[in-house]
Structures are given as structure tokens and as C-alpha cells.
Amino acid sequence: TQLLEQSPQFLSIQEGENLTVYCNSSSVFSSLQWYRQEPGEGPVLLVTVVTGGEVKKLKRLTFQFGDARKDSSLHITAAQPGDTGLYLCAGEGYKGGSEKLVFGKGTKLTVNP
Amino acid sequence: DAMVIQNPRYQVTQFGKPVTLSCSQTLNHNVMYWYQQKSSQAPKLLFHYYDKDFNNEADTPDNFQSRRPNTSFCFLDIRSPGLGDTAMYLCATSVNKRGARYYNEQFFGPGTRLTVL
Numbered sequence: 581t582q583l584l585e586q587s588p589q590f591l592s593i594q595e596g597e598n599l600t601v602y603c604n605s606s607s608v609f610s611s612l613q614w615y616r617q618e619p620g621e622g623p624v625l626l627v628t629v630v631t632g633g634e635v636k637k638l639k640r641l642t643f644q645f646g647d648a649r650k651d652s653s654l655h656i657t658a659a660q661p662g663d664t665g666l667y668l669c670a671g672e673g674y675k676g677g678s679e680k681l682v683f684g685k686g687t688k689l690t691v692n693p
Numbered sequence: 694d695a696m697v698i699q700n701p702r703y704q705v706t707q708f709g710k711p712v713t714l715s716c717s718q719t720l721n722h723n724v725m726y727w728y729q730q731k732s733s734q735a736p737k738l739l740f741h742y743y744d745k746d747f748n749n750e751a752d753t754p755d756n757f758q759s760r761r762p763n764t765s766f767c768f769l770d771i772r773s774p775g776l777g778d779t780a781m782y783l784c785a786t787s788v789n790k791r792g793a794r795y796y797n798e799q800f801f802g803p804g805t806r807l808t809v810l
Contacts, residue, residue: 613798622697622783622801623736668735672797679724679743679789679797683735 582607584671586684593659594692601654601687603669610672612652613681614643617666659691696720697802699784705808706774714769714805716784725767726799727759728783736783742767743789774809781806 587602603612611630615623627636629645629652636643640663642655656663666688670681697718706712716725723744728736740749742761756778758770771778785799 611797615801620804620806622699622785622804623799625798625800628798666733670799679741679787680738681797681799685735686733688733 582609582671582673582682584669584682584684586667586669586687588687589685590688590690592690592692595660596658597691599656599659599689601656601667601689602651603653603671603684604651605671605682606650607671607673608649609682610649612645612649612672613670614652614654615668615670617668617686619665623666623668656689659689661691661693664689664691697784697786697800699782699802699805701805702803703806703808705810707810708776709773712771712774712807714771714782714784714807716767716769716802717765718784718786718800718802719765720786720788720800721764722786722788722800723764724787724789725761726785726787727757727767727769728785729778730781730783730804739769771807774807776809779807779809 584605613628614626616626617623627643632647632649634645640657644653666686668686669684700715726741727739730736738750739753740759756772760768781804783804784802787797787799
């Protein structure tokens with residue numbers, strides 16, 4: 581069974597601080613996605629990483645896929661209150677072609693003004 | 694804009710009273726999913742349709758059923774809701790063709806928040 585472990589589970593920081601969220605597994609994934617979910621809404625896809633070592637940037641957010649495709653990180657620079665939400669990583673199995681994702685348990689981020 | 698729509702957004706029902714949640718999509722995606730999400734937890738997959746093929750998760754209670762009358766619509770039926778079924782129910786879609794390379798990016802609706810009293 582493939583598992584994705586996210587850390588930290590909860591994170592409360594002040595506006596302007598930097599933070600990193602981690603997503604780790606002992607399994608290899610063919611791709612990994614990051615979603616952000618705001619309270620009372622559905623998750624919204626932020627990025628998909630597919631190549632080992634890949635780095636993608638989305639404004640103040642930087643996503644990295646580990647060289648072995650077993651882990652990923654999300655780094656936010658100068659966090660803002662609008663970044664508050666539940667961040668979920670989700671992986672697609674190594675064999676690919678599966679229509680199911682493995683979700684991490686999420687990191688609940690609160691950015692205080 | 695292409696999107697995933699869920700109705701109703703909020704539903705309150707009585708213990709044991711059947712309830713149906715609906716999902717529609719304009720993305721023309723062939724795969725549709727139903728997830729259950731409890732407070733600040735990851736979504737838990739209940740079942741999904743790959744085209745017309747229904748795929749149930751092993752730990753999904755029999756109390757939960759689904760119908761997909763056509764590509765655009767999918768329904769979640771809870772036959773006898775219990776207090777533990779209070780949760781957010783999320784519908785998602787993706788495009789996936791076996792044998793082809795897709796990254797299974799899922800597009801979620803806004804969810805239906807179900808409260809069982």
C-alpha cells in the first residue's frame with residue numbers, strides 16, 4: 581500500500597515568514613500533485629511535478645520533486661494571509677495509468693496578519 | 694468556464710432519512726470520483742466511475758451507493774445516514790485513457806456539506 585506522509589500537520593505563522601511543507605513516501609510515484617483547499621471549498625490543483633529533481637515555481641510558491649520521485653516539498657516565501665488553507669499532496673502510482681491518487685493527510689496552514 | 698458543480702452546497706438530514714447528492718461537470722472528463730472529507734482531514738475515496746465502469750473502494754460502507762446516468766452527471770445516494778456520515782462530500786473529475794499517458798490531475802467541485810441530525 582502506497583502512503584504519503586505530510587509534515588507538519590499544523591503550521592501557524594506570521595505574515596511575511598517563510599515556510600516549507602514536506603510530503604514523503606517509501607514508494608515511487610510517477611507524478612505528484614499539490615492542492616490547496618480553503619475552508620468550505622473543494623481542493624484546487626496548484627501544480628503537478630513529474631520528473632525527478634523537477635522544480636516548479638508559482639509566484640511565491642516553489643515546488644520540488646525529489647530525485648528518486650519518492651518525496652516532494654512546497655516552500656512559500658513571504659507568506660500572506662491569503663495563503664491560509666489546507667495543503668494536500670497527492671501521488672499517482674509508479675505504474676501509471678491508474679485513475680486513483682494517494683493523498684497525504686494535509687498540512688493546515690494559518691498565516692496571521 | 695468549464696467546471697464541476699455540486700448541489701446542494703449544504704444539506705441537513707435526519708438520522709436514517711435517505712439523501713442524494715448530485716454532481717455535474719462540463720469538462721467532458723471520463724472519470725468521476727466521490728470523496729468523503731471530515732474536518733481538516735484528507736479526502737477519502739468512496740468510489741469512482743471510469744467511463745461507465747463502477748469501482749467501489751473496499752472499505753466503503755454498503756450504505757453508500759452511486760449512479761452515473763451519463764458522462765456529465767453523477768449521484769451519491771446515502772440510504773440510511775448515520776451521525777458518523779456528517780462530512781463534506783467532494784466530487785472530482787479527471788481525464789484518463791488506459792494505455793495513454795495522463796497525469797490524473799483531478800478537478801474538484803466545491804463540495805456538499807452534509808449534516809446528519
